[in-house]
Amino acid sequence: MNVTIKLVGIFKIDRFKDAVREYPSGICVREVVDELRIPTHLLGTVLINEIHAGVEDVLVDGDTVCLLPFIDGG
Amino acid sequence: MKSFTSDPASEPSSVLYSRCTVDLRSGKIHREDVPCRNLEDVLGGFGRSFQILAERNINHAYCEENPLIVNTGLLTGSSAMTGLRTYFSGYSPLKESKKSLPAAMWSTGSGNFGAKLKWTGLDELIFENRSTTPVYAVIRETAEGPLVELKPADHLLGLSTHEKIMALHKEYGSAHFAAIGQAGEQWENVYMGAVALSTDNQLKSGEDKMRFAGRGGMGSLMGYKNLLALVAQSSDKIKPLTPEVKKVNINVVKGGGAGRLLPISRGGGGGTWAAYDVLQTFHAVPVNNFRPQGNNEPEKLFREHVEKQFVIKSEACYRCGITCHNNVHEKSEDGSVGRFLAKFDYEPLNLLGTNIGLHDAAQAASLIHTCDNYGMDSISLGVTVSYLLAYNERHPERPLLNGAVFGEYAKIKELITQAGLGNLPEIGRGSKRLSESTGETSYAYHVKGLEIAAYQPETNPGYAWAIAGGHMSMGTYGLLTREGKSDMESWVQGITRDKLQIVGFDMIGLCKFFDITKGICTQMVVDCLKSEFGLDITIENLAASVRRAFLRGLALELRQGYEKAEYTLPAEVWERPNPNIKLPNITHPEFIAELQKRVWEIFEPELDGLLPQE
Numbered sequence: 001m002n003v004t005i006k007l008v009g010i011f012k013i014d015r016f017k018d019a020v021r022e023y024p025s026g027i028c029v030r031e032v033v034d035e036l037r038i039p040t041h042l043l044g045t046v047l048i049n050e051i052h053a054g055v056e057d058v059l060v061d062g063d064t065v066c067l068l069p070f071i072d073g074g
Numbered sequence: 075m076k077s078f079t080s081d082p083a084s085e086p087s088s089v090l091y092s093r094c095t096v097d098l099r100s101g102k103i104h105r106e107d108v109p110c111r112n113l114e115d116v117l118g119g120f121g122r123s124f125q126i127l128a129e130r131n132i133n134h135a136y137c138e139e140n141p142l143i144v145n146t147g148l149l150t151g152s153s154a155m156t157g158l159r160t161y162f163s164g165y166s167p168l169k170e171s172k173k174s175l176p177a178a179m180w181s182t183g184s185g186n187f188g189a190k191l192k193w194t195g196l197d198e199l200i201f202e203n204r205s206t207t208p209v210y211a212v213i214r215e216t217a218e219g220p221l222v223e224l225k226p227a228d229h230l231l232g233l234s235t236h237e238k239i240m241a242l243h244k245e246y247g248s249a250h251f252a253a254i255g256q257a258g259e260q261w262e263n264v265y266m267g268a269v270a271l272s273t274d275n276q277l278k279s280g281e282d283k284m285r286f287a288g289r290g291g292m293g294s295l296m297g298y299k300n301l302l303a304l305v306a307q308s309s310d311k312i313k314p315l316t317p318e319v320k321k322v323n324i325n326v327v328k329g330g331g332a333g334r335l336l337p338i339s340r341g342g343g344g345g346t347w348a349a350y351d352v353l354q355t356f357h358a359v360p361v362n363n364f365r366p367q368g369n370n371e372p373e374k375l376f377r378e379h380v381e382k383q384f385v386i387k388s389e390a391c392y393r394c395g396i397t398c399h400n401n402v403h404e405k406s407e408d409g410s411v412g413r414f415l416a417k418f419d420y421e422p423l424n425l426l427g428t429n430i431g432l433h434d435a436a437q438a439a440s441l442i443h444t445c446d447n448y449g450m451d452s453i454s455l456g457v458t459v460s461y462l463l464a465y466n467e468r469h470p471e472r473p474l475l476n477g478a479v480f481g482e483y484a485k486i487k488e489l490i491t492q493a494g495l496g497n498l499p500e501i502g503r504g505s506k507r508l509s510e511s512t513g514e515t516s517y518a519y520h521v522k523g524l525e526i527a528a529y530q531p532e533t534n535p536g537y538a539w540a541i542a543g544g545h546m547s548m549g550t551y552g553l554l555t556r557e558g559k560s561d562m563e564s565w566v567q568g569i570t571r572d573k574l575q576i577v578g579f580d581m582i583g584l585c586k587f588f589d590i591t592k593g594i595c596t597q598m599v600v601d602c603l604k605s606e607f608g609l610d611i612t613i614e615n616l617a618a619s620v621r622r623a624f625l626r627g628l629a630l631e632l633r634q635g636y637e638k639a640e641y642t643l644p645a646e647v648w649e650r651p652n653p654n655i656k657l658p659n660i661t662h663p664e665f666i667a668e669l670q671k672r673v674w675e676i677f678e679p680e681l682d683g684l685l686p687q688e
Contacts, residue, residue, distance in 0.1 A: 052557070068352045070556070073546065
């Protein structure tokens with residue numbers, strides 16, 4: 001299945017900004033995060049189709065996943 | 075601090091803290107050991123200072139009875155990482171209720187001053203009354219204990235924060251400094267004066283890399299008292315690292331406590347600047363006075379674009395491994411590091427950049443630098459300027475001051491410079507007073523008289539219950555954007571239970587980046603207290619003490635005339651809902667009304683007995 005992945009901030013470094021990628025059906029967000037080697041302690045928010053989601057959520061064909069770093073105030 | 079118990083939660087009076095009271099009018103100085111009343115006194119910071127403020131009835135910030143309290147937290151000057159905090163407390167010239175009564179306020183910063191103050195042997199300084207002539211105070215470690223002296227400060231008058239610090243540095247070796255700028259000296263027209271705190275990096279490099287206690291105008295209160303600077307002179311007394319504290323410090327940096335704030339080159343997120351990218355995903359980066367426009371303009375100040383033009387040095391506070399500072403320097407032709415321009419944190423960068431229509435890093439850096447050197451709070455300054463620009467945009471036929479509108483760098487710089495010199499009380503006295511003078515209050519982005527931070531109010535109704543302004547005294551700023559919580563239960567729980575715990579850092583002497591999501595009620599803090607002082611304080615003791623201190627702050631607000639209707643957001647949020655923000659709407663009037671009802675139902679019964687009887 002095809003899933004659009006959007007990466008924000010530091011996650012883009014040495015990766016990409018957005019890309020359509022092919023995954024086996026039934027894959028969850030955590031597996032995408034692992035595949036992209038995104039450090040989990042930096043992962044703040046997951047959006048699936050612009051809605052907040054969790055890393056255990058299962059993806060379906062055509063989904064758009066956005067991975068955002070943690071924010072810590074300022 | 076002297077402790078004759080290992081259980082200060084049960085026996086607080088067996089812990090004595092060292093206080094020096096300085097009467098600036100008479101020059102009389104009195105030092106004493108004061109027994110703690112409760113665990114808040116033991117922990118220190120605002121937990122202690124607010125109890126002192128609660129004993130006084132103050133109707134105007136600029137009166138002799140309003141003290142300036144300078145204190146530290148229990149872990150300030152300890153070997154626990156980030157233990158550098160100094161707290162400045164008093165009734166605020168800036169934050170006031172609609173009844174025009176000043177609110178109790180604290181402000182805090184790092185730098186090395188706090189540790190030096192602690193190492194002189196003092197835990198607290200109270201400045202009473204005001205001096206008739208400009209003075210500075212020297213706090214010195216001597217064989218007989220801490221010694222405090224007042225010295226003439228005429229030679230410091232008119233100098234910037236950095237210039238004052240460097241002038242004193244020439245005179246006092248092994249010392250660190252707290253100083254106001256010209257803004258604080260012009261306290262009558264500037265209510266948002268900040269206190270600058272010197273850093274090792276600043277004193278060694280000569281570059282103006284200070285830290286600030288900015289919020290609430292504590293620098294203006296210092297200026298009113300004619301107290302231009304503080305000098306803390308002592309030898310360094312940091313204890314050797316114990317295995318327990320070493321483990322905690324490693325955990326702070328590597329275990330997730332603050333790992334996200336490390337430099338990108340060390341596998342971190344690169345400090346608070348990273349918030350730009352995240353919030354832009356939701357079109358929730360403040361633009362043009364908190365009106366995000368759904369476009370890409372904020373991206374111009376993303377780090378990835380700025381670092382093409384400038385050198386960004388990752389630097390740290392003294393002995394801190396987090397290294398969260400992003401110091402922006404000019405890039406020389408050969409790519410080497412040039413002149414220091416400014417420190418880019420999310421708040422000042424946004425509020426003196428994107429939110430006033432400036433998307434050029436050099437221009438934003440120049441304004442941050444100007445603000446810091448005059449010694450103003452960048453949040454209050456930026457938000458007051460953005461209000462003025464919004465007013466001028468709405469009223470081109472009768473603009474205020476020099477008629478500046480969003481994006482007009484030269485005119486904005488002139489406004490900031492003149493405000494810093496005390497020539498523009500319209501700006502220097504903050505957005506509440508300015509908007510009340512124009513009669514257009516709905517788009518003045520303050521809550522309870524204190525300007526909000528660079529998180530859209532649409533994303534944070536918790537602002538209403540922040541007791542010291544912005545987001546750092548109510549940690550709900552990420553509840554919607556980061557955690558995706560838009561239901562009432564989550565917000566009630568967040569405000570009344572979990573997120574208020576953020577203020578614990580402003581008691582104990584640690585920076586919030588020690589572990590911003592979990593607060594101080596953790597085994598890491600318990601281990602530090604045991605190892606450094608032999609104190610057995612449980613997580614539950616800490617949580618109860620932080621909660622009492624927070625609620626005391628709320629009770630003090632109510633005593634200073636705040637009405638429940640003031641626990642709300644700027645009205646523009648629901649009068650002109652912003653369709654560009656891509657998040658659920660949790661700030662419509664019905665949600666706010668229900669939230670107010672539910673939150674007060676929990677808080678109100680707990681407020682009894684927290685303040686002294688009248």
